[in-house]
Amino acid sequence: MDKIVNVIGAGLAGCECAYILAKNNIKVRLYEMKPKCKSEAHHSDDFAELVCSNSLKSEALTNACGLLKKEMEMLGSIFVEAAYNARVPAGQALAVDRDIFSKYITDKIKKNENIEIIYEKVEDIDKIEGIKVIATGPLTDEALMNSLQKILGQDSLYFYDAAAPIVSRDSINMDIAYWGDRYDQERGKDETIEDWQERLKNTPEADYLNLPMNKEEYEAFCNELINAEVAQLHEFEKREIFEGCMPVEVMAKRGIDTLRYGPLKPVGFTDPRTGRRPYANVQLRVENKEVQSFNLVGFQTNLKFGEQKRVFSMIPGLENAVFERYGVMHKNTYINGGKLLDNNFCLKENNSIYFAGQISGVEGYVESAASGMMVAYSIIKRFDGEKITFPEDTMLGSLAKYVSTENKNYQPMNANFGILKPLEKKIRDKKEKYGILAGIAQESIKKFKEECLK
Numbered sequence: 001m002d003k004i005v006n007v008i009g010a011g012l013a014g015c016e017c018a019y020i021l022a023k024n025n026i027k028v029r030l031y032e033m034k035p036k037c038k039s040e041a042h043h044s045d046d047f048a049e050l051v052c053s054n055s056l057k058s059e060a061l062t063n064a065c066g067l068l069k070k071e072m073e074m075l076g077s078i079f080v081e082a083a084y085n086a087r088v089p090a091g092q093a094l095a096v097d098r099d100i101f102s103k104y105i106t107d108k109i110k111k112n113e114n115i116e117i118i119y120e121k122v123e124d125i126d127k128i129e130g131i132k133v134i135a136t137g138p139l140t141d142e143a144l145m146n147s148l149q150k151i152l153g154q155d156s157l158y159f160y161d162a163a164a165p166i167v168s169r170d171s172i173n174m175d176i177a178y179w180g181d182r183y184d185q186e187r188g189k190d191e192t193i194e195d196w197q198e199r200l201k202n203t204p205e206a207d208y209l210n211l212p213m214n215k216e217e218y219e220a221f222c223n224e225l226i227n228a229e230v231a232q233l234h235e236f237e238k239r240e241i242f243e244g245c246m247p248v249e250v251m252a253k254r255g256i257d258t259l260r261y262g263p264l265k266p267v268g269f270t271d272p273r274t275g276r277r278p279y280a281n282v283q284l285r286v287e288n289k290e291v292q293s294f295n296l297v298g299f300q301t302n303l304k305f306g307e308q309k310r311v312f313s314m315i316p317g318l319e320n321a322v323f324e325r326y327g328v329m330h331k332n333t334y335i336n337g338g339k340l341l342d343n344n345f346c347l348k349e350n351n352s353i354y355f356a357g358q359i360s361g362v363e364g365y366v367e368s369a370a371s372g373m374m375v376a377y378s379i380i381k382r383f384d385g386e387k388i389t390f391p392e393d394t395m396l397g398s399l400a401k402y403v404s405t406e407n408k409n410y411q412p413m414n415a416n417f418g419i420l421k422p423l424e425k426k427i428r429d430k431k432e433k434y435g436i437l438a439g440i441a442q443e444s445i446k447k448f449k450e451e452c453l454k
């Protein structure tokens with residue numbers, strides 16, 4: 001097999017992927033539509049443009065994104081190298097001068113003899129022969145999407161993200177929360193309290209955790225919700241997103257009872273503490289097989305992250321909630337990785353096509369670059385006739401696993417400790433737990449590098 005790879009898109013994922021391939025003596029054809037053609041959010045002529053914030057999140061290893069950057073650094077990431085080169089003061093966060101950051105990567109890519117840059121907008125994927133890595137990002141345009149749709153099928157592409165926040169299980173107050181599905185959990189008309197309690201005891205873990213609210217709690221929550229600060233949407237995002245999905249704060253503005261008749265409907269539940277139907281009921285849906293994380297059902301939101309923490313922590317049971325992912329609403333093109341991809345980000349049905357970056361189902365700058373790195377190493381090993389699996393106890397491996405695992409509520413995912421393989425021993429202290437997980441992950445990456453990437 002000729003060692004040539006076509007990478008489409010010189011963004012965060014595409015550059016990381018191309019650079020690692022090239023460093024490993026694989027020829028790369030890197031297609032980029034800029035500067036001739038730019039999406040609504042891209043302005044610079046350089047590669048690896050940071051389209052919004054200049055923060056690459058925390059550096060602390062007890063932070064999921066900090067750990068991810070560390071793992072990438074250990075495996076030779078140009079993204080992390082460029083970030084340290086372009087660093088500006090921002091406390092614990094790794095923030096960068098965006099121009100220096102992009103320029104650093106652009107120069108390295110342009111100078112690399114193994115990389116041929118083709119300034120062209122790819123519209124038909126079938127016209128490119130050989131191995132292809134699609135890294136065209138969350139704003140991939142219609143022509144390419146149509147061409148991809150023919151390969152992937154109609155219902156496997158999504159065009160915006162309207163995700164609810166996710167909280168970690170061990171941060172939920174279980175003195176308040178109770179397990180149960182609507183109607184199954186409710187005390188039956190002819191059921192004695194004792195029989196009902198016995199029944200609940202015997203079915204402790206259902207698909208949902210519930211957080212009951214009384215009238216005062218509900219009204220106080222709604223009041224804060226309707227007055228909370230929202231994040232700005234870009235002009236190009238407003239139409240598509242709001243037509244598709246209504247944020248919880250907009251629903252709350254329609255009237256004080258709207259949420260009680262919608263996602264917070266209490267019908268079909270009995271609060272185990274009172275033996276009565278609650279005034280309102282927030283449902284949390286299990287997010288992963290290990291039952292470590294839950295999403296807030298119906299809480300798609302456009303509130304600022306700080307406001308989400310403040311307002312959603314008013315829900316009884318979430319007073320100390322750790323938010324593993326905040327809700328987002330933005331234009332975002334991505335595929336249903338859980339259905340379509342293997343854990344090397346390669347299409348199960350067409351092994352010449354890989355996806356990297358936001359379009360593959362990861363969320364965030366660092367995560368996008370990380371997926372580009374994983375695709376590169378997967379292809380390098382493929383040329384050696386091998387298939388690799390990134391270890392599950394690392395942040396890289398956990399993202400690969402998340403992206404390639406079927407999930408009927410598939411949503412893009414950022415790095416968080418909820419997707420990492422859990423410790424066997426329960427540790428209550430969050431910092432201590434994350435510290436131990438980070439130690440295991442680094443050891444695991446070291447071993448993986450020595451044994452699998454040599």
Ligand SMILES: Cc1cc2nc3c(=O)[nH]c(=O)nc-3n(C[C@H](O)[C@H](O)[C@H](O)COP(=O)(O)OP(=O)(O)OC[C@H]3O[C@@H](n4cnc5c(N)ncnc54)[C@H](O)[C@@H]3O)c2cc1C
Pocket residue numbers: 008009010011012013014031032033034037038039041042047048049050051052053054120121122123135136137138139140141144234330331356357358359363364365366368369
């Ligand atoms: C408006 C917006 C704001 C965001 N803000 C943040 C943020 O603050 N923090 C954060 O962590 N994440 C943010 N994200 C999410 C995500 O992290 C970024 O979009 C990130 O840049 C994704 O990396 P990528 O490599 O997948 O795509 P991109 O970095 O967008 O790279 C894609 C590249 O492919 C090129 N391209 C596209 N189509 C073609 C084609 N047909 N032919 C040739 N070239 C093509 C593009 O010009 C671009 O250079 C934001 C996303 C959006 C849309």
